[in-house]
Amino acid sequence: MLWGASIGALELRSEGGGTRLSATFPYGAETELAPGRREVIAARAFADRIEAGEDVHLLVAHSYDRPLASRAAGNLTLTDTDDALRIEARIDAGTSWARDFLAAHASGLIRGLSPGFRVQSDGERIERRGADVLRTITRAALFEISAVTRPAYPSAQIEARAWETHQDRQPYRGAIHPLNRWRL
Numbered sequence: 439m440l441w442g443a444s445i446g447a448l449e450l451r452s453e454g455g456g457t458r459l460s461a462t463f464p465y466g467a468e469t470e471l472a473p474g475r476r477e478v479i480a481a482r483a484f485a486d487r488i489e490a491g492e493d494v495h496l497l498v499a500h501s502y503d504r505p506l507a508s509r510a511a512g513n514l515t516l517t518d519t520d521d522a523l524r525i526e527a528r529i530d531a532g533t534s535w536a537r538d539f540l541a542a543h544a545s546g547l548i549r550g551l552s553p554g555f556r557v558q559s560d561g562e563r564i565e566r567r568g569a570d571v572l573r574t575i576t577r578a579a580l581f582e583i584s585a586v587t588r589p590a591y592p593s594a595q596i597e598a599r600a601w602e603t604h605q606d607r608q609p610y611r612g613a614i615h616p617l618n619r620w621r622l
Contacts, residue, residue: 456528456529456530456531457528457529457531457540458526458527458528458529459496459506459507459525459526459527459528459529460524460525460526461524461525461551461583462522462523462524462525463522463523463525463551463553463583464521464522465479465480465481465482465483465520465521465522465523466478466479466480466481466521467479468572474569474570474571475570475571475573476567476570476571476572476573477572477573477574477575478572478573478574478575479553479574479575479578480574480575480576481520481521482518482519482520483561483575483576483577483578484518484523484553484555484578484579484580485518486558486577486579487579487580487581488516488518488523488580489518491509492509493508493509493510494508494509494514494516494580494581494582494583495507495508495509495514495581495582495583496508496514496525496527496582496583496584496585497554497582497583497584497585498535498538498539498548498584498585499584499585499586499587500552500554500582500584500586501584502582503535504535504539506527506529506535506536506539506585507527507528507529513527513528513529513530514526514527515527523553523580523583525583539585542587543585547587548585548586548587549587550585550586550587550588550589551583551584551585551586551589552583552584552586552589553580553582553583553584554580554581554582554583554584555575555578555579555580555581556578556579556581557575557577557578558577558578558579560577561575561576561577561578562574562575562576562577563576
């Protein structure tokens, strides 16, 4: 499973004891995963599982031990369009990890949005650009979307309502997860 993210937006609103989460994962945003290694997720790359109504989870930090919502539970809605994957979830603060996530988000510690997916055998194009390589993911099985502190894509940010974005980029410090590697 690979994890990745791109510039996105996340909004949290309290409603009747729960919290409503709205997020957007835009397609077509090219990012540098490592020096010379760029990646972009094409429009509707996640459409297969979404359109089939398959279960997808909203997690904290790619951990199935800390679920926030899921399609099977009826508190996660995914809308796949040509420009973005839109996420709507109702988060119940009845678990310790949900309360921890809400507190970490409120304090500005969790701002990344990162999908967990497997690229289908025919789901990528590799293109050389001089010494660089661009991987375009055209078809991938989406299993989960996570709120993270540092997404695999350096440009990934979650925007919350009163939070100002900045363009600072962290230097590359190696793979965040061993499965984030890919070959030519």
